[in-house]
Amino acid sequence: MKLQLRGITKRFGSLVANDHIDLTVEAGEIHCLLGENGAGKSTLMNVLYGLYQADEGEVLLNDEVQHFEGPGDAMAAGIGMVHQHFMLIPVFTVAENVMLGNESTRAGGLLDLPAARAKVNEIAARFGFHVDPDALVEDLPVGVQQRVEIIKALSRDAKVLVFDEPTAVLTPQETDELMAIMRQLKAEGKSIVFITHKLREVREVADRITVIRLGKVVGEASPTASNAELASLMVGRAVELTVQKDEPKLGDDALVVDHLTVVDPIGQLVVNDVSFTVRRGEILAVAGVQGNGQTELTEALLGLAHHVQGSAVLDGTELVGQSVRNILESGVGFVPEDRTEDGLVGEFTIAENLMLDRSESPPFVRAGNLQRSHLADFAREKVEEFDIRTQGINEYVQRLSGGNQQKVVLARELSRDLRLLVAAQPTRGVDVGSIEFIHKRIVAARDSGVPVVVVSTELDEVAALADRIMVMYRGRIVGIVPGDTPRDVLGLMMAGEVPAEGAAA
Amino acid sequence: MSDPQPPKGDAPGANEPDADVAIEEPAAASPEGGTATDDVRATASGPGIPAEPGEVQPPSKWQTMLRQIATGNAIISVLAVVLALLVGAIMIAFTDERVQAASGYFFARPGDTLLAIWESVAGAYSALFQGSVYNFRRDDFLAGIRPLTETLTFATPLIAGGLGVALAFRVGMFNIGGRGQMLIAASVAGWIGFGFDLPWGIHMIVALIGGLVGGALWAGIAGLLKARTGAHEVIVTIMLNYVAFYLVSWMLRTPGLLQAPGSSNPKTPAMNPNAVFPDLLGPQFNLHFGFILAILATIVVWWILSRSSLGFKFRAVGINPNAARVAGINVKGMYFYAMLISGALLGLAGVSQVLGTVTTGFTAGIDAGIGFDAITVALLGRSTPWGTFAAGILFGAFKAGGFSMQAAEGVPIEIVLVVQSLIVLFIAAPPLVRTIFGLPQPGSKPKRSRKPDTKGVKAK
Numbered sequence: 001m002k003l004q005l006r007g008i009t010k011r012f013g014s015l016v017a018n019d020h021i022d023l024t025v026e027a028g029e030i031h032c033l034l035g036e037n038g039a040g041k042s043t044l045m046n047v048l049y050g051l052y053q054a055d056e057g058e059v060l061l062n063d064e065v066q067h068f069e070g071p072g073d074a075m076a077a078g079i080g081m082v083h084q085h086f087m088l089i090p091v092f093t094v095a096e097n098v099m100l101g102n103e104s105t106r107a108g109g110l111l112d113l114p115a116a117r118a119k120v121n122e123i124a125a126r127f128g129f130h131v132d133p134d135a136l137v138e139d140l141p142v143g144v145q146q147r148v149e150i151i152k153a154l155s156r157d158a159k160v161l162v163f164d165e166p167t168a169v170l171t172p173q174e175t176d177e178l179m180a181i182m183r184q185l186k187a188e189g190k191s192i193v194f195i196t197h198k199l200r201e202v203r204e205v206a207d208r209i210t211v212i213r214l215g216k217v218v219g220e221a222s223p224t225a226s227n228a229e230l231a232s233l234m235v236g237r238a239v240e241l242t243v244q245k246d247e248p249k250l251g252d253d254a255l256v257v258d259h260l261t262v263v264d265p266i267g268q269l270v271v272n273d274v275s276f277t278v279r280r281g282e283i284l285a286v287a288g289v290q291g292n293g294q295t296e297l298t299e300a301l302l303g304l305a306h307h308v309q310g311s312a313v314l315d316g317t318e319l320v321g322q323s324v325r326n327i328l329e330s331g332v333g334f335v336p337e338d339r340t341e342d343g344l345v346g347e348f349t350i351a352e353n354l355m356l357d358r359s360e361s362p363p364f365v366r367a368g369n370l371q372r373s374h375l376a377d378f379a380r381e382k383v384e385e386f387d388i389r390t391q392g393i394n395e396y397v398q399r400l401s402g403g404n405q406q407k408v409v410l411a412r413e414l415s416r417d418l419r420l421l422v423a424a425q426p427t428r429g430v431d432v433g434s435i436e437f438i439h440k441r442i443v444a445a446r447d448s449g450v451p452v453v454v455v456s457t458e459l460d461e462v463a464a465l466a467d468r469i470m471v472m473y474r475g476r477i478v479g480i481v482p483g484d485t486p487r488d489v490l491g492l493m494m495a496g497e498v499p500a501e502g503a504a505a
Numbered sequence: 506m507s508d509p510q511p512p513k514g515d516a517p518g519a520n521e522p523d524a525d526v527a528i529e530e531p532a533a534a535s536p537e538g539g540t541a542t543d544d545v546r547a548t549a550s551g552p553g554i555p556a557e558p559g560e561v562q563p564p565s566k567w568q569t570m571l572r573q574i575a576t577g578n579a580i581i582s583v584l585a586v587v588l589a590l591l592v593g594a595i596m597i598a599f600t601d602e603r604v605q606a607a608s609g610y611f612f613a614r615p616g617d618t619l620l621a622i623w624e625s626v627a628g629a630y631s632a633l634f635q636g637s638v639y640n641f642r643r644d645d646f647l648a649g650i651r652p653l654t655e656t657l658t659f660a661t662p663l664i665a666g667g668l669g670v671a672l673a674f675r676v677g678m679f680n681i682g683g684r685g686q687m688l689i690a691a692s693v694a695g696w697i698g699f700g701f702d703l704p705w706g707i708h709m710i711v712a713l714i715g716g717l718v719g720g721a722l723w724a725g726i727a728g729l730l731k732a733r734t735g736a737h738e739v740i741v742t743i744m745l746n747y748v749a750f751y752l753v754s755w756m757l758r759t760p761g762l763l764q765a766p767g768s769s770n771p772k773t774p775a776m777n778p779n780a781v782f783p784d785l786l787g788p789q790f791n792l793h794f795g796f797i798l799a800i801l802a803t804i805v806v807w808w809i810l811s812r813s814s815l816g817f818k819f820r821a822v823g824i825n826p827n828a829a830r831v832a833g834i835n836v837k838g839m840y841f842y843a844m845l846i847s848g849a850l851l852g853l854a855g856v857s858q859v860l861g862t863v864t865t866g867f868t869a870g871i872d873a874g875i876g877f878d879a880i881t882v883a884l885l886g887r888s889t890p891w892g893t894f895a896a897g898i899l900f901g902a903f904k905a906g907g908f909s910m911q912a913a914e915g916v917p918i919e920i921v922l923v924v925q926s927l928i929v930l931f932i933a934a935p936p937l938v939r940t941i942f943g944l945p946q947p948g949s950k951p952k953r954s955r956k957p958d959t960k961g962v963k964a965k
Contacts, residue, residue, distance in 0.1 A: 304831065325833035336831055345825040356821060357832035365814040372812075 001062055001078055001159035002026055003048075003191050008057035010043055017043040019215045020057070025160070030182060030192045032206035034199075036234055036431040040215040041195045045162050048193075049081050050074040061160070080153025084165040086145050088152075090138035094131055095120050098152045123151045127184050129177075141291075143174030150181065161185060162193045167201055173289060179205050197234065197431060199227045200460070235433050243439040246447070248467045251280025254451040255301075255420055260310035260320070262296045262475075270296040272475035273310070278420075278451040283442070285466030285483070286455040289494050293475035294455040295337055298424045301453070302334050303327045314420055328357050331419030335409050335426050337455070339402075343409045346398030350390060351379035353397050354412050382411040387437060403434025410441055421445050424455040439464055459487055579892065582885050584938050585931035586899065593924040594626045597916055601625035629916040636909025637902035647789070652905055654792040658862060660901025662687075662854035664799040666879030667897050668806045669724075669850030671888040673738075675810060676843035677823040682727060682742025683851045683876025685749030686720040690852030691871050692753050693719035695773050695859040696763060698780035699866070708779040713798075713856055720852020721845045723749060728844025732837035738844070746876070754869045765866060773866040782861040795857030799897070802853055807890035809846070819843055851876065881929050900925065 003025040010018040017040045025031040035041045046052045048059055050068030059066045061077055068074045071081075088097045099116040106112045120133040124147070131140075131147055140148070146166060153161055163182070167175045182192055182205055196202060202209055202223070209221040211233040219233050255278040262271035271293045278284045286294050299305045301312055303324045312319040317330050328334070336342035344353050355364040355375055364371050364378075379393035386407045390400060397408055406426065413421065423442060427435040442465060446452050456462050462469055466483040471493040478493045598604050604625055607617040635641060637656045643649040666683050673680035680686075694716030703711060727745060730736040756762040757771035765774040782794035810816040821829040822839040830836050854875055859867050882900055886893030907921035931938050938944075 302831070323833070323835075324830065325835070328833040334831065341825075342827050342831045345821050345828050347824045348821065352817070352821075355817075356828065357834075359814050359817050359821070359832070359834065365817075368813050368815065370812055370814060370817060 001191055002060075003079075003160045003193070004060040004063070005044070005048065006058050006060065008044060008047055008054050008059075010040075010047055010052055011055050017215050018047065018054075021212070021215075021217055023210060023217070025191045025193055027159075027191050028186055028189045029207045030186050030194055030205050032202045032209040033193060033195045033212060034197065034202055034209055034221075034230060034234055035212035036197055036433065039212045039234075041212055042164060043215075044212070045081070045164060045193065045195060048074065048162065049079060075156055075158070078157060078159035079162065080156065080158025080160065081162045081164065082146065082149045082153060082166055086149050088137045088145060088148060091136060093134050093136055094140075094148050094151075095133040097137055097148060098133075098155050100152075102156060119155050120151055123154050127181055129181075141174075143170055143177065146170070146174075146178065147181070158190070160191045160193070162195070164195045165197075166194070167196065167198060175201065199230050199432075202230065203227070231432050235431075243436075243443055243464045245443045245465075248282045248446065249449070250282055251449060253277045254280045255312065255314050255453070257301075257312045258310055260297070260300060260308065260312055262293070262300045262305050262309075263307040264296065265306060270475050271300060274472075274475075274477055275310075276470055276477065276480060278453060280451050281446055281449050282467040283446050283452040283454055283465050283483075284480075285462040285469045286453060286472060287459065287462045287466075287469050287490060287494060288457065288472035290457045292472045294457075294472055295424060296475075297472070298334070298337070298422050298453070298455055301327075301420075301422055302332065325360070328416075331417060333413035333416055333418045333421040333450075335406075335413055335421075335423035337424035337428070339405055339409050340398070344397045344405055347396055349394045350383065350388065350397055350400075350408055351375050351393040353408050354379050354382055354415075356412065358416070378415075382415060386411040386441070401431070403430040403438075406430050406438060407434065410438060414441060414445060418445065418450045421450050421452045422455075423452065425457065426454065427456075427458070427461060435461075459490060462490070463487070579887060580944075581935045581938055582887055582892070582896070582932060584942055584944075585885070585928050588931050588938060588941060589924045589927035590630070592927050593920055594630070596920055596923060597626050597629045598622040600917065600920075625914070625916075628914045629910050629920070632910040632913040632916070633903075633906035633921075635906075636913075637906030651790060652909070654786060654790045655905040656898065656902045657796050658791045658793065658901070659904040660898045661793075661795040661799045661857050661861065662875045663878055663882050663900050664894050664897030665795075665802055665857060666851050666854035666875050667882030667886060667893040668802055668890060669847040669854070670879045670883035671886060671890070671893045672806055672810070672819075672850065673843055673847040674883060674888040675823045676819045676839060677826065678731070678738050678840065678843060678847075680724060680727070680742055680844065680847050680851070681739055681877075681880065682724060682745050682848075683854070683879045684872045684874075685742070685746040685876070686723045686848045686851040687855035687858070687872040687876050688749045688753045688869070689723040690716040690720035690848075690855035691859045691867060692756065692763060694852075694856040695776065695867055698776040698860055699774045701780075702777065703779060705779040708777060709782065709860065712780045712860060713853075716856035716859075717849040717852045720855060721849040724844045724848025724851065725841065728841040728848075731844070732840045738840075750869060757869055770868075772868050775866045776860060776864045780860060781864045782857065791862070793857070793861035795853075795861040798853060798857065799894075802850060803890045803894045806850070810890065815842070851879065854879065878925075881925060884929055884932055 003023075005021060005023040008018050008021045008023075009016065019040075021040075021044055023031070023033075023044070033041050033044070043052065047054045048068075050070045050073050059068065061079075066073075066077055068077070074081075089100065092100065095113055095116040096111075098120055099111070099113075104112045104115055117133040120131060124131045129147065131144060131151065137145055137148060150161075166178060170178060179201070182194065185192055186207075194202075194206065203225070204223075206223045209223065209225070209230070210217055211219050211221060211230070213234060213236055218236075221230060221233060257277070258275050260271060260274045261269065264270045274293075274297065276284070286297065288294050296305055300308045301319060303319065303322050303326070308320050310320065314330060314332065319327055319330070319332070322330075340346060345356060348356070352375075355378075358364050362371075364375055376393060382388070383390060383393055388400070388404050388407045388411065390404065397405055400408070410426070421442070426442065427438055430438065439461075442452060442454065446467075454461070454465050456465075463483075468480055468483055469485055469490065470480045471478040471490060473494065473496040478496060479498055481489070481493070601621065604618065604621040607614075607621040611618045636652050638653050640649050640652050643651075666687065669686075670680050670683060694712045697712040697715045698708070701708065701711070723745060724742070727736075727738045727741040730741050731738045753763070754771060757764055757773065760766065763773050764770075765772055784790060785792045785794060785796065808816075810820065818829065818834045818839055819842075821832070821834060822836050822843075826836050829839070855872065858871050858873070858875070863871065878900060882896045883893055885896035885899070903921050903925060907918045910916045910921065911918045
């Protein structure tokens with residue numbers, strides 16, 4: 001089905017979120033919508049999906065003007081949406097989720113589950129993967145949950161599929177599999193709108209690329225465009241995609257991890273006998289597919305994990321067995337993987353978040369009293385220094401964009417007297433412009449002599465930052481290799497293969 | 506990130522719980538307020554679904570919802586009161602006999618009905634006012650102002666208890682155990698009050714402290730169980746209400762414990778005069794020193810929540826316990842301390858009952874439902890210290906004025922209770938209040954910031 005958006009304009013008060021946007025997606029085409037966070041991509045898709053009413057402009061399907069009052073109308077017209085945050089009910093089975101909202105019944109009002117099961121199997125088989133229709137959604141890996149979303153859309157005969165940042169939650173492997181599915185959908189003649197801000201994915205699958213900035217279409221590009229071209233279109237200026245960094249000035253061993261083992265609450269061995277050393281002034285990047293123990297490793301270093309054996313010694317101080325408080329006070333800075341969940345208090349102001357892990361002692365607390373004027377000065381200084389785009393230091397952190405939120409976390413951690421920085425997925429969900437800034441600050445921390453551990457599932461990031469790369473697979477270290485190790489070698493290591501000529505660095 | 510976009514970020518906040526109610530602070534009134542656009546979706550696609558699925562694991566759905574209800578904005582509180590009074594007026598009119606009689610010939614002489622309605626409603630509410638603020642029918646000022654002092658007397662335990670519930674709310678806990686905590690505190694303070702013979706002043710202070718400690722420890726049980734075992738404080742505090750009630754009832758029936766010697770009634774002896782709270786305005790008024798303590802408690806709670814390091818940690822735990830834990834805050838400890846303080850405040854409510862209001866000995870009914878009214882007061886006060894203070898006074902006025910409304914106009918006192926209940930009902934449904942008063946729903950407000958982007962649809 002051919003989808004056309006003509007002159008879509010959506011205003012929120014004085015803000016024009018979409019400004020006369022035109023977009024045409026032909027049947028059998030993957031059309032990428034590229035733009036930074038806040039550029040207006042999702043607003044546009046919400047207009048398409050009937051969640052917002054456009055102030056001007058119209059939506060056409062096969063040249064017929066459509067009027068969607070809500071998602072129900074859009075779905076009936078053949079538009080399916082795969083949301084970034086899945087709209088699935090975790091305690092329902094796959095089949096139940098697929099039929100939800102569109103339940104067919106048998107005599108006596110009984111749900112026709114067998115039909116739903118058959119549908120799941122049929123659609124899954126068409127795309128050559130298997131999903132157990134009776135599995136509970138909460139037991140499935142994220143990538144499979146996403147497939148359930150796709151199946152759900154297809155089960156209603158969607159002709160136009162919108163993927164809203166589908167890869168944000170996926171591992172590189174799952175991303176590749178998703179790309180394959182998208183190509184199959186395209187081959188079936190579906191029209192696909194693919195929203196993202198990751199350049200490499202765009203170039204991999206897109207047939208056409210439309211770049212949106214500040215609510216306007218700023219250009220079309222072909223998939224052959226270079227990353228730098230796309231990035232500068234998106235951001236509106238030239239962006240450095242690689243980080244300038246000098247040779248590391250290596251110091252002594254700072255963090256010595258020895259035979260560290262972590263068992264998760266359900267008894268699984270998530271970090272298995274890991275030993276490594278980080279020297280002062282170097283960045284050790286921990287690479288690996290999501291869920292191979294990197295998260296748990298960082299949590300163990302912070303004292304957040306429950307059952308930890310072995311040791312992790314920072315400058316002569318044992319970290320294992322200490323409270324989070326003590327570990328923070330011994331100079332460990334931590335950028336958690338999920339900033340909204342673990343890094344920030346959404347309904348606290350920027351200033352309050354900047355003192356979140358320093359609520360015990362001077363300079364922010366004296367004799368149990370908050371030092372509000374000191375905090376305000378400090379916050380203004382950090383907002384300036386870290387280029388946090390905000391109305392003021394008393395703005396709630398949850399109102400900030402992902403990149404600015406992450407800058408708040410980074411500002412807080414880097415403003416302490418650090419002896420070790422642990423950063424997990426420091427640029428996940430962060431726009432291109434902010435990534436550049438965050439990488440620079442991490443490198444600056446390294447250059448000031450702080451040992452840094454960066455966990456990332458993005459090979460781009462690993463390559464940009466690492467002095468040495470440690471690859472983890474199923475809780476074990478596959479190998480520690482130099483920072484300039486080629487991608488294909490890393491890829492094999494991430495799948496668990498030990499490189500041939502032994503790895504040491 | 507040097508694009509010229511307005512710096513204000515959108516609020517994709519994956520953990521943004523609702524935006525509908527909780528976050529709106531003063532912004533609701535100003536068109537510039539810019540609440541997260543996430544709500545647009547919520548309102549556009551049906552009743553707001555407060556928390557969204559996905560990666561976020563809010564403390565729990567219902568805790569998020571509780572927080573929205575407990576900490577909304579002040580305008581909604583005020584409008585809820587207005588609305589409840591309006592509905593109350595309708596009920597007064599309907600239950601009034603003259604209105605009923607006049608409406609029998611409404612189409613012949615509608616004026617009669619309207620007049621009767623006006624008289625019944627105006628009469629009832631002016632009686633409410635005269636019973637709670639100033640009685641114009643008295644000649645001298647001292648007698649005229651007496652209702653106001655009654656209001657403040659009734660308000661004293663409501664303020665103290667409301668503060669206790671509000672503080673627990675802010676730490677993400679629902680302390681429903683006010684009744685039990687009040688009973689234990691009243692028993693301890695009462696036992697010290699009648700069973701000992703200490704000098705004036707010291708006796709009162711010892712009894713007061715004993716009561717506070719009693720209330721704190723009783724609530725502390727719930728806090729400790731939550732911290733150590735994860736037991737839900739709602740269930741634990743409810744059950745502790747029963748435990749406290751029957752424990753106190755038993756002690757009141759057992760000679761040698763709380764029962765007055767030589768009596769077979771389940772009632773304690775009168776308090777030793779040395780332990781009784783002094784009257785603030787002389788013996789002709791009931792207002793006692795407890796009211797000063799309630800004011801002090803409000804100041805202390807305000808200081809804890811907005812100015813102290815402890816309160817900072819309390820609030821962090823209340824909003825995002827995960828982030829608090831990662832920031833090195835002892836989350837379990839905060840739960841425990843918060844329950845201790847909450848219990849002490851409810852204890853103050855119990856103490857002010859036995860040492861201030863009812864000094865002639867008490868029964869197991871000494872809590873007078875204040876432990877539960879305190880929840881209402883905290884909700885109406887939006888869990889802020891001064892809001893709770895104001896709400897406590899309002900509810901004190903309802904209590905004081907309700908009696909005179911019944912006496913003067915024959916309006917059933919239940920109307921007052923209905924009005925109180927309606928207030929809470931309206932507070933719990935802010936979109937209803939906004940619709941009735943034509944206020945903009947948060948989502949439809951203009952927004953300076955850029956649109957939320959990636960998370961656009963998640964809240965659906």
